[in-house]
Amino acid sequence: MAHLELRGVHKSYGPVHIIHGVDLDIRDGEFVVFVGPSGCGKSTLLRMIAGLEAISAGEVRIDGQVVNDTPAADRGLAMVFQSYALYPHMSVRQNMAFALENMGLPQAEIDKRVARAAAMLRLGDYLERKPKALSGGQRQRVAIGRAIVRDPKIFLFDEPLSNLDAELRVATRKELAALHAEIGGTMVYVTHDQVEAMTLADRIVVLQAGRIEQVGAPLELYNRPANQFVAGFIGSPKMNFFTGAVTQADGAGVTLRLGDRHAVSLPYGAAALPANLGVTLGVRPEHLEVVETGPADIEALITLAEHLGGDTFFTCEAEGLPPITVHQPGQLMRGRGEMLRLRIDAAAAHLFDRDGRILLHGRDALASQAQARAAH
Ligand code: ADP
Ligand code: MG
Numbered sequence: 001m002a003h004l005e006l007r008g009v010h011k012s013y014g015p016v017h018i019i020h021g022v023d024l025d026i027r028d029g030e031f032v033v034f035v036g037p038s039g040c041g042k043s044t045l046l047r048m049i050a051g052l053e054a055i056s057a058g059e060v061r062i063d064g065q066v067v068n069d070t071p072a073a074d075r076g077l078a079m080v081f082q083s084y085a086l087y088p089h090m091s092v093r094q095n096m097a098f099a100l101e102n103m104g105l106p107q108a109e110i111d112k113r114v115a116r117a118a119a120m121l122r123l124g125d126y127l128e129r130k131p132k133a134l135s136g137g138q139r140q141r142v143a144i145g146r147a148i149v150r151d152p153k154i155f156l157f158d159e160p161l162s163n164l165d166a167e168l169r170v171a172t173r174k175e176l177a178a179l180h181a182e183i184g185g186t187m188v189y190v191t192h193d194q195v196e197a198m199t200l201a202d203r204i205v206v207l208q209a210g211r212i213e214q215v216g217a218p219l220e221l222y223n224r225p226a227n228q229f230v231a232g233f234i235g236s237p238k239m240n241f242f243t244g245a246v247t248q249a250d251g252a253g254v255t256l257r258l259g260d261r262h263a264v265s266l267p268y269g270a271a272a273l274p275a276n277l278g279v280t281l282g283v284r285p286e287h288l289e290v291v292e293t294g295p296a297d298i299e300a301l302i303t304l305a306e307h308l309g310g311d312t313f314f315t316c317e318a319e320g321l322p323p324i325t326v327h328q329p330g331q332l333m334r335g336r337g338e339m340l341r342l343r344i345d346a347a348a349a350h351l352f353d354r355d356g357r358i359l360l361h362g363r364d365a366l367a368s369q370a371q372a373r374a375a376h
Pocket of ligand 2: 042043044
């Protein structure tokens with residue numbers, strides 16, 4: 001196990017600047033997930049840690065030692081890729097043992113390590129099979145087993161589940177979580193899938209265009225996204241964003257005009273927002289409540305209803321606003337063409353400025369208002 005530090009890490013390919021100064025500390029035993037859209041530089045960053053790409057500027061340190069010029073093979077890391085890259089002519093056992101034989105470990109030690117990894121990954125019955133006689137999930141488990149037997153200081157994973165079908169992806173994801181709980185190694189895991197990030201990570205690093213947007217525990221990112229990019233990336237379905245402006249703000253609350261004709265009042269009294277400030281209100285689909293009676297913030301027409309049994313999803317439209325996604329737990333028997341009256345959960349909404357910077361999180365604004373009231 002090891003502690004990993006990135007200090008001002010840059011990467012350029014000729015004149016093209018890909019990674020723009022990444023600073024990050026990964027603790028011993030931590031499971032850190034790099035997440036971000038395709039092309040944002042996740043693999044490049046991981047490959048620089050691995051020693052498969054040169055570092056253009058900055059430092060990578062493992063246990064305090066700068067490893068910029070240390071060859072990949074001497075960094076004590078093991079990497080698992082999306083393509084399993086198993087040796088097709090070798091059995092599962094041979095695939096797992098190969099690196100250990102090259103290291104010159106005694107046979108008894110090799111057998112012990114392979115048996116332990118096979119037991120952990122439930123590969124015991126497949127040790128004599130060739131990769132072509134395995135399912136995709138089993139092959140990926142062999143690739144993970146090949147990393148485990150080397151007892152690396154740090155595990156690096158680059159989208160290891162992307163080639164698996166949906167069901168296997170979920171099963172293998174759970175196995176990875178269990179594996180981390182069992183062996184406790186330092187793990188850095190790249191994915192573009194925010195559900196994988198949320199379920200596996202101790203901390204998530206959200207990247208965009210070669211820069212870190214936010215680092216935090218999964219629920220920190222969900223509850224307090226630092227900006228509109230993170231707010232839109234974390235959470236599924238995606239957060240709704242309504243652009244508008246502040247029409248009134250005083251001790252009682254904030255009134256926003258959304259689109260051309262919707263007015264919404266939110267009890268964010270302690271937030272000192274100037275009138276006419278351009279804002280974007282962010283509300284997750286699960287924080288729009290369908291109400292039958294009482295005041296509603298938005299009335300919207302259902303254009304698509306998706307009844308999954310356990311959950312109901314609506315896509316709605318309201319004049320002057322982008323399509324609205326609503327997520328209701330359970331079964332709500334409404335369909336296309338009907339109106340929904342929606343109430344915004346003020347404690348779970350977010351306000352951003354027009355550049356996507358956070359102005360306030362509803363939960364904090366409500367807490368401040370309650371504090372201010374209590375002080376009177
Ligand atoms: P991700 O893994 O997040 O999808 P990558 O790290 O693979 O993204 O790529 C980041 C950016 O770097 C992309 O724009 C990609 O085109 C570019 N890139 C990656 N490798 C090279 C290379 N060898 N030469 C030039 N550009 C590259
Ligand atoms: Mg990649």
